[in-house]
Structure formats: structure tokens, C-alpha cells
Amino acid sequence: FTTHTPVPAGNETYDRELVRRYLGPWAQDVGADAEAALALGTEGGQFNLTVLAIRLSSHVNGVSKLHGQVSSAMWRHLWPGAPESPVSAITNGVHTETWVGPEMRALYAQNIHANWEEHLLEPELWSRVAEVPDNELWAAHRSQKERLVRFVRERVRMQSARHGLAPDDLRGVERLLDPRALTIGFARRFATYKRAVLILSDLDRLRAVLGDAERPVQLVFAGKAHPADRAGQDVIRRLFLLTQGEFRGKIVFLEDYDMEVARMMVQAAARSRPSTAASTSASSTAGGSRASGARTAGPSAGTPGPTPRRRTRKTPPSSTSSWKRKWSRSSSRRTRTGCATAGSAG
Template identity: 35%
Template sequence: MTDGNELSGWFGRFRSTRRFARLRKHPVAYFCAEYALDPRLPFYAGGLGVLAGDMVREAADRELPLVAVGLRYRLGYYLGESPASASVGLEAVLDAKGDRLLVGVPIERRIVSVQAWRWRRGTVEVLLLDTDLEANAPTDRHIVDRLYVDDRQVRLEQEVILGVGGLRMLEALGVSPSVYHLNEGHSAILTLELTHRLMCERGLSFDLARQSARSLTVLTNHTLVPTGNETFSNDLVSAILVRYAEELGVPVSELIKLGLVQESSIFSMTMLALRMSSHVNAVSRLHAEKAKEIWTSHPMETITNGIHLPTWNLVGDDVSGAGDLWRAHQERKGLLLERVRKETGRDWGRDDLLVGWARRIVSYKCPLAVFDDLHRLAGLARDSRRPVRLVFSGQAHPGDGEGQNLKAKLMEIIDGELSDVAVFLPDYGLLTAPTIVAGCDVWLNTPIVGFEACGTSGMKAALNGVLPCSTRDGWMAEATDIGWMLDNENVGSNFLDVLERDIIPLYYCRDENGVPVKWEGNMRHARRTIVDRFGAGRMLKDYIEMFYLRSRGLE
């Protein structure tokens, strides 16, 4: 499935332009801390990585010259992930002599050697950096072991490797990008390295080079949640960047100033990225509005996230006839129910109403919201004429105590009072998500409004005819005509009201062939909405028009 002829025509025309020809020589450089490229590669934690993976796939489909840069995490994000798969589909980046291509990155007073691995798709390549080299000290070999490691010094070292090492690796490969796209602030230090390069190449002062670097840099912010916006103590940043500042020939205090949170001794990667980017976007309209309240001096444009339609269209394209989409959905539902049976022993019927909640388990996503009145929920679910079943799935970061407690409480409720009508499926990720997002009938989304910058799991579900039931947060505030909207103040009770009054009666209203005709009509509308407005092709077009073509590098 694609976004349609109009969008394909736009990309076709763009590929014939002078600016596209320049992109062939000077591609977009896309930096992100995580990428969901393959279920076997443990290089992502959640939505940011999945979005980056979809961006890479869409750019390849549209033949956009783009090189992405990230880190090759040997142990991934969640405890228990095997390092054995961390090179699947990757090839080592070699120099002209056939040896590993290495670059040096100053950290504290030492130089850390960095190598790269390449993942290809069409016109796009992803370069993944690591430090697991015999030339490095034992501790330095493990800098890039784990994604979003808790240790603050190692985390900062990772971000220096990503920003400085990433740009130096591109330079060593002879890649001279026209624009640098920071997908979140984790790679913001690359703006300092870009400044450094411009000082050397053009003989500019630090201030002039900084302004020039800013004109080549754009930023996408994905979260307003404090844990998603990296901060470090000034003392730690000063210690890590001391030798690097000497290379630039400027006091380390000048570098710190660019990321300093006003009236504090805190260095913010987000503030550095905001100050060093010529264009900044939020990933939904509501996100942009909320961001104004936090970063008053840095207004954000809106480019709402989108999903890679060919990857997430699991019901197929042959669903245009009456009843076709419903039958295709029932096949996907059967796969989910089979997994439920194998993993939990629950043998539910294919006609049972199936409600799903699956995502990273953190407090603002409110996984326990629908359990405020367990007695009422259980009563609705156990109606033998119109049963309701609930599927939950998700993971919490090992270092997130609150998230781990939420997961434990969620499983306690499911294994206790709701054991016959609800299940928890472990190991939610790129391999298992397709079964869940396409197999439920209703996709439940319960974040506190203003905290979910966008959220794309509901897009994937709706593309497959799964109807959303959500608070008005993120992208759902732009698609209120599909599914059901929940009251932010009383999510639990409002969900039960909507479930009893609207969802259950509509789902169980069937024709003589057992097809819920009105329900299927809503499924088609939801699917069409995603194709028309929330595909990654539209998102990529927005980035090209609003960001890349406005960069000085493509003038």
C-alpha cells in the first residue's frame, strides 16, 4: 500500500529538480540514538526508534539520498537481549586498504577509537558506530553496550561518540551532507563538531562558524517529558569535553554556554539542539502548542509523524469489497488469538470483542487507567452474549523503577481479578507488535493529554481497521472523527461508559452473514484516514519542503 498517485507524482517531479541532483552529491544526514531496522537488531527502545526505522524505509522507497547515523548497541535496551544478533545484516565499514575504518573521538583527556557498521536499503545507508576495539581501554570498549544506559557519564560519552564520531565517520567516508537532521537532541554535540569543521575549512571564528553550522542543522523534538530531554551537570560536561574544547581552540565554558539551562548549572542537550538548529519541529499540532509553554524562545513548526505503510499494512490491499476488510481483519485476529492461546492457555472466540493496549510502560501512558472500577469492567467483559477480552503488552526500562512497578501491578490485576478476560503478552517489540496492532478490534490509548507528543501505534492499528479509543493526545487530536475520544480527567469511568454505550452495541450488531456492517464502515474510514494523512510519505514530503529545501546547504 502507498499514499496514492498524487504523492508519488510529487516525488517523481522532485527527483527531476536541480536540488535533488545536489542531494545526490550532498545527501541528508539523519542522526538518531535508536533505529528499529530489524527485529533481530537490538538498537531501539520504543517509538523514537520505530519512527526512525520508518523514516529510513520511506526515504529508500522514495529514492531520497540519505545517510543515517546511530550507535550499534551490543546489548540493546532491555536486560536479557542477546549480543549474538547485534550484527545481523550489517557489514563492517572498511577503508581503501580493506582495513576497519576508524576515527578518533576525544573524551576527557584520551582519544577513543570508533568503528562503523553499515546497513543498506536502496539509496539509504545507516552507519552504526561502536567502540568495541582492542585499541581502546577495557572500559571504553563497553561505552556503546547498552541503549539509554543509566550511568550519566557513559550516557554522555555515548552522545559524544554519536555526534562527534558520527560526523568524523562521514568525513572519513567522503560524505559531505547538505543538511543535518537531528532526530531528538541526543546527537546535538554534532553541531559543535560541524562548527569545528567549518572553522578549519573556512578559517571562520567560532561565532561565525557556529552561525553557519546552525544554518545547516534542523531538529525534530519528540517529547516534552523531562526524561526524554537529556541533561547533565556542567562539571561532567566540562570533564568530558575538556580535550575537545582544546581542539576547537575555545574555552570549554563557551561550549557549555550553548546548552546551558538558564539560571542553572545544568547542561541540556535539547537546549543545545534548539539553539543550534535553524528549523525545529514538533511531531503533532498539540505537541507544538504544548512546546510553546516550555521553550518560549524556540517556536516549533508542526510535522506530524507518519508510518511506513508497506511495513504496517498487514491486512493487505485486496479489501475493497463488502465484508473483505472484516474478513481480512478476522484472519489477523486469529493469529493474535493463537498467540494468546499458546502463551496463556486462554481459548477465546474469534467473534469476541478484543481490546488492546500495547506500548512502553511508563507512568504518563497510564496503563492502569481502565482498572478504576474492576467490578464493572469484569461484569461487562463476562457477558456471555457480548463478551469483551483485553490484551495488554509492553516493557519497562530496567532502570525505571516506577515503570517496573506499574508493570508488576498490571500483571497482578490481570492474573487476579481479570484472569479469565485479560492477558499480558511479554516481549513487546518489532517482532511481536504487528500481530497485536492488527489483531485487536479496538486500540486503547490512555496517555495524560500533553505528554504523548504523537504516538504512532494507533496509526498502525487504524491502518489495519482497528478502531482507536483514546484520550485527545498526540496525533489523535488531529483525527477525532475516527474511533472514540476519552475524557482526560476521568479516563477509566469514561472508557467503561463508551464501551458499554457505544463500542459493544456497534461491534455486536451483525448482518445475516455475521458481518458488523457499520463497524466495518468505520474500519474503512479509519484506514483511509491513515493512508491520506498519516503515512510516512506525507511526513517525508513535509520534511523536504519545510526543512531540507530551506537549508543553506541546498541553496
């Protein structure tokens, strides 16, 4: 089981009586103990899908080393007496070709290798990035940034029209963002632990940075909050109000965050923090925009990391064993579905 969000909003819970209503008939059909099944997911008087998935799995991992440590501390009580960290770490990967823009692809093909996509794990080859002419690298980056600006203007125009913005204001959207300015992107779920609001903690400093005429900076935000994450929704609301107030034109928020938005921002922003179901922020950034701003490496997949650790099986909490065997024999498909549902909360 791969655990994801280490905040309550990302670990769904349900009333035990509601779960009993639907679980009871199924348990009777397969000859299982409904109360034992209910106990597997019980945590703090509620039925917790993450707890259920952990107790039904022989191995649990986070999606990065730090996340594994945080998750171990968060769920340690489910393994009483266990001598080791119960949650391991398997760092997410990234599909490099999804995130590299057309201009950078052409640059890699010309300066690195005609079939660079097939040589991502050869650091000697990627050392050639240092030999790419500055003007060619900058031209590719500028082209991708100009495409992002056009994309943002069109998206903001559509969302502004949907909100009933006046025609004069809609025309002003065409002047939104400066292709020459340093563009910083933040595109991910607005869970509070991802700290999107950190940049708003010192508004005086933010005004100074965004108001510097000689070194212009602009911010592009995109993302969604979990339906039950009120704090995350409040962050989005606060950001949106800033885009309509004194930081209008300097801070942009894109609604309806999706893969297309993430791809545009990764390819063009000087520094971006994207997050999608298919990639992690650190790895996908290097595959696009960071490669255009740093001369030391190619896509992140081109830099080999440490040898992956062999996955070892860990014994789940002992109280789950008998019912887990019955669950597995009677409905292995349901077991997989239950774990996937809990894991997808991230």
C-alpha cells in the same frame, strides 16, 4: 531537531561536572570554549541533552499538532521575547505495507485495486471499501485475530516458563484469550502521559465490562518504560499483577515489546494503540485493525490531509550563535550526533 517525550524521563540530564570531564579535552583540541559549550546545555543546574539540541538547531518541531503545542509551552522559556510559538508540528507518517495483515492485503487487492499499495493517496478509490461484502471483511478480521491469539499464547507460554510457572499453569496458557471476544490492544511506551493506567481508574466498571458473558471483552497490553521512568515502570508492575490476579485470562501483558508484537496487535485488535519508532499510534492503527472495523476508509495514508506547511527557519536563542558557529565548523558530524541522541529519547 525533532523533540519527542514531553516528560522529564525522556529528556536526559547529566551532572555538569561529568560532562565537563569529557567535554574539556575535546574543546581544547578544537579551540572552543568548554564553559560556553557547557552553558548551551545547562538547564536547572544540569546538562540537558534536549536543551542542547534545541539551542544548536535552527528549527524545532514536534511530531503532531498537539505535541507541538505542548512542547512550545514546555520549552518557551528558551526563546525569551519570541512573538510566535517556537516549536512547530510535522505529523509522523506511517509505512502502510508494514502494518496491513495478509488477509486484509488480499481483500484490498480483490476489492480496491490489484496494486492498492501504489494508490494510497486516492480517496475516490478507497471509497470502494464500503462495497466490500460484510462476510469477507469479517472473515479477514477473524483470521487475523486467531493468528494474534496463537501468537499471544506462545509468547505468554515462553515468558511464564521463564518466570518459573508450574507445568499445570503452563498448560492453562493454551486457553488464554477467546478469538470471538472483542480484543482491545495497547502497545506503546509506558510513559505516564500516554495514560495506560486510565482504564484501571474504575475497577468496578472494568470488572463489569470484562465479566460480561454475552459481550466478552479482553485486553492485551505490551510495551516498555524508559529506564529512568519509575512511574512508567510502576504502571507495568500494576498491570502485570492484575494479569496474575482476578483479571487472569482477561488482561494479558506481553513482555519484550518489539515491532513483531506491534504488527500482530495492529492487524488483529478491534481497537489498538501501537507505538514504534517507525510510526505513530493513530496512523498505524488505521493501516491495520481499524480498517477492518470501519467501513469508511482504507489505510490512513489513503486519506489525504491538509497541504503540509512550508518549513521556516527560526532563529535559535541568541546566546548560542558564536559557539554554535565554531561547533559547526570544527565538527559537523558531532553536531548531528548530539542532536540525534537527544531526539532519540522519545
